[in-house]
Amino acid sequence: xxxxxxxxxxxxxxxxxxxxxxxxxxxxxxxxxxxxxxxxxxxxxxxxxxxxxxxxxxxxxxxxxxxxxxxxxxxxxxxxxxxxxxxxxxxxxxxxxxxxxxxxxxxxxxxxxxxxxxxxxxxxxxxxxxxxxxxxxxxxxxxxxxxxxxxxxxxxxxxxxxxxxxxxxxxxxxxxxxxxxxxxxxxxxxxxxxxxxxxxxxxxxxxxxxxxxxxxxxxxxxxxxxxxxxxxxxxxxxxxxxxxxxxxxxxxxxxxxxxxxxxxxxxxxxxxxxxxxxxxxxxxxxxxxxxxxxxxxxxxxxxxxxxxxxxxxxxxxxxxxxxxxxxxxx
Amino acid sequence: xxxxxxxxxxxxxxxxxxxxxxxxxxxxxxxxxxxxxxxxxxxxxxxxxxxxxxxxxxxxxxxxxxxxxxxxxxxxxxxxxxxxxxxxxxxxxxxxxxxxxxxxxxxxxxxxxxxxxxxxxxxxxxxxxxxxxxxxxxxxxxxxxxxxxxxxxxxxxxxxxxxxxxxxxxxxxxxxxxxxxxxxxxxxxxxxxxxxxxxxxxxxxxxxxxxxxxxxxxxxxxxxxxxxxxxxxxxxxxxxxxxxxxxxxxxxxxxxxxxxxxxxxxxxxxxxxxxxxxxxxxxxxxxxxxxxxxxxxxxxxxxxxxxxxxxxxxxxxxxxxxxxxxxxxx
Numbered sequence: 001x002x003x004x005x006x007x008x009x010x011x012x013x014x015x016x017x018x019x020x021x022x023x024x025x026x027x028x029x030x031x032x033x034x035x036x037x038x039x040x041x042x043x044x045x046x047x048x049x050x051x052x053x054x055x056x057x058x059x060x061x062x063x064x065x066x067x068x069x070x071x072x073x074x075x076x077x078x079x080x081x082x083x084x085x086x087x088x089x090x091x092x093x094x095x096x097x098x099x100x101x102x103x104x105x106x107x108x109x110x111x112x113x114x115x116x117x118x119x120x121x122x123x124x125x126x127x128x129x130x131x132x133x134x135x136x137x138x139x140x141x142x143x144x145x146x147x148x149x150x151x152x153x154x155x156x157x158x159x160x161x162x163x164x165x166x167x168x169x170x171x172x173x174x175x176x177x178x179x180x181x182x183x184x185x186x187x188x189x190x191x192x193x194x195x196x197x198x199x200x201x202x203x204x205x206x207x208x209x210x211x212x213x214x215x216x217x218x219x220x221x222x223x224x225x226x227x228x229x230x231x232x233x234x235x236x237x238x239x240x241x242x243x244x245x246x247x248x249x250x251x252x253x254x255x256x257x258x259x260x261x262x263x264x265x266x267x268x269x270x271x272x273x274x275x276x277x278x279x280x281x282x283x284x285x286x287x288x289x290x291x292x293x294x295x296x297x298x299x300x301x302x303x304x305x306x307x308x309x310x311x312x313x314x315x316x317x318x319x320x321x322x323x324x325x326x327x328x329x330x
Numbered sequence: 331x332x333x334x335x336x337x338x339x340x341x342x343x344x345x346x347x348x349x350x351x352x353x354x355x356x357x358x359x360x361x362x363x364x365x366x367x368x369x370x371x372x373x374x375x376x377x378x379x380x381x382x383x384x385x386x387x388x389x390x391x392x393x394x395x396x397x398x399x400x401x402x403x404x405x406x407x408x409x410x411x412x413x414x415x416x417x418x419x420x421x422x423x424x425x426x427x428x429x430x431x432x433x434x435x436x437x438x439x440x441x442x443x444x445x446x447x448x449x450x451x452x453x454x455x456x457x458x459x460x461x462x463x464x465x466x467x468x469x470x471x472x473x474x475x476x477x478x479x480x481x482x483x484x485x486x487x488x489x490x491x492x493x494x495x496x497x498x499x500x501x502x503x504x505x506x507x508x509x510x511x512x513x514x515x516x517x518x519x520x521x522x523x524x525x526x527x528x529x530x531x532x533x534x535x536x537x538x539x540x541x542x543x544x545x546x547x548x549x550x551x552x553x554x555x556x557x558x559x560x561x562x563x564x565x566x567x568x569x570x571x572x573x574x575x576x577x578x579x580x581x582x583x584x585x586x587x588x589x590x591x592x593x594x595x596x597x598x599x600x601x602x603x604x605x606x607x608x609x610x611x612x613x614x615x616x617x618x619x620x621x622x623x624x625x626x627x628x629x630x631x632x633x634x635x636x637x638x639x640x641x642x643x644x645x646x647x648x649x650x651x652x653x654x655x656x657x658x659x660x
Contacts, residue, residue, distance in 0.1 A: 012432050015429060016432070016439075019437055019439070019440045025449075034452030035451075036451065046419055046451070046466070048452065049421070050422070050423055050462070052456045052458045055456060056456070087364075087366050099341070102346070124380050125342055126385060127384070128384065128460065132380070132462050134378065134421040134462075134464035136378050136421075136466035138366060138468070
């Protein structure tokens with residue numbers, strides 16, 4: 001073990017994939033969810049998401065919020081694929097908690113399950129040194145009805161389901177102790193502690209002419225990178241989808257709004273490409289969709305607004321280096 | 331948090347179940363697996379099992395063995411229900427491992443998946459302080475084709491798929507430093523480090539006339555207790571299914587063979603009740619089934635052999651008190 005270096009997360013995933021040599025699957029390995037062919041034109045769609053206290057609970061997050069977030073993480077992946085999650089099982093690793101904390105945790109799971117309409121049908125509890133909540137969610141859809149990462153075509157509109165930057169700002173408040181006035185602080189912390197999965201718009205995506213989608217939990221830049229690689233396109237972004245509260249925070253601390261927008265994470269907006277012939281302007285307001293750019297022929301991620309032109313770095317949460325949420329295995 | 335007591339595992343599960351108020355499910359809450367109705371007379375069967383380094387890896391267990399065991403734990407629950415697991419997702423919480431250890435872990439997952447014929451179709455990796463491996467397994471079966479805990483009837487034969495006590499002895503070697511000659515030591519440690527799920531016989535159980543089944547990972551006594559409660563019967567055991575190696579170890583250390591047999595755990599034999607009218611003697615040899623007693627009208631678990639009569643205590647792994655594997659949530 002002496003001189004052997006610690007692996008980064010992508011290296012780990014690479015190693016795992018080499019060993020697994022996954023058999024042919026109904027959807028490509030590496031997308032947000034996995035699937036099993038049920039026959040009769042149907043798929044069972046599955047996702048496992050693990051929340052670990054040390055890396056996924058910012059300071060001040062309660063057991064209730066952590067439990068809720070664990071469910072949101074899994075639901076968000078279903079939302080990005082346009083599939084309704086039906087049921088979930090929960091694997092719990094618990095430190096020595098008293099009954100109040102266990103109750104809060106159970107309520108967090110229950111409330112999130114109710115909010116997104118899924119049944120908690122089972123699980124497993126274990127003693128652990130740190131809180132670990134694994135949510136395994138299951139849904140069903142028709143074959144070919146699943147929205148994948150790889151369907152974007154040059155010319156497609158690029159849209160997001162909400163603004164970015166609040167979570168990045170909120171994490172700066174919590175982790176780097178940056179200040180913000182009470183009202184602003186609250187607005188920036190809310191999505192950190194109480195994230196929302198975009199399930200309703202996600203379930204609509206196909207009818208809205210979506211061609212590809214991903215959730216943005218690994219940051220907007222990385223989500224664009226993943227869509228670009230899977231679809232073989234580039235993206236030209238012409239509008240910064242920065243939340244007004246994040247803009248105010250950036251002004252206050254002289255932060256680059258560009259960085260707050262693209263290199264945050266722990267955000268659960270969907271990043272979608274849409275067929276421009278089917279897109280209707282009213283949808284922006286109705287579905288909270290914001291068109292921010294276009295898929296282009298040539299590779300690369302570029303931000304172009306008036307006379308500003310900046311490269312969007314394909315940076316994400318490198319989980320074993322930054323203290324962030326993980327990425328998918330396969 | 332001051333004077334609040336730490337909860338035992340069953341209390342935790344009780345609290346969780348009160349909050350969840352699970353909706354009507356195709357199989358009773360608390361059985362080895364959960365299920366979702368697929369329509370058309372079919373069920374999707376699911377199980378989540380979490381292995382935590384601190385509580386599930388005895389001293390000396392390698393990453394390879396832990397990964398393999400995590401799969402075995404889930405497969406064993408499917409075996410007890412007579413359902414073939416088709417696919418699994420793996421949630422990994424990893425300490426800062428080098429590539430050798432990550433490779434071993436991947437090989438452990440892969441080898442167990444191959445051995446039991448399931449596909450690893452996805453997962454999630456995270457940094458964690460301790461190794462955590464959550465396996466979420468999925469299978470399918472016809473409605474009513476699932477073997478439950480609650481089907482035993484008075485007069486049914488009680489059988490196990492293999493002998494007990496080796497793991498309990500092996501854990502005494504590892505945790506309490508008891509000695510054993512090299513050859514014996516090896517035989518007692520093998521099932522601790524390389525447990526096997528009884529999938530082949532499990533898939534046969536219905537055809538063998540099984541009426542109820544459970545896996546024995548929480549100990550033989552507790553498994554009998556669970557079958558008894560779910561079925562509303564008692565059990566009279568007339569033969570001690572003690573492995574010869576465990577018997578030798580008991581003789582060596584003046585341990586009670588009864589305790590080694592009933593109060594061990596981490597064993598993955600199946601405990602089954604069988605319709606006596608369908609049972610054929612040849613099956614004992616052919617399927618490694620050993621008839622050890624009968625289901626009886628009145629409650630309670632009793633061991634009766636010649637002139638010995640002892641009560642089997644409904645003791646299991648109380649996980650937050652003993653350092654043992656958890657029990658099912660729902």
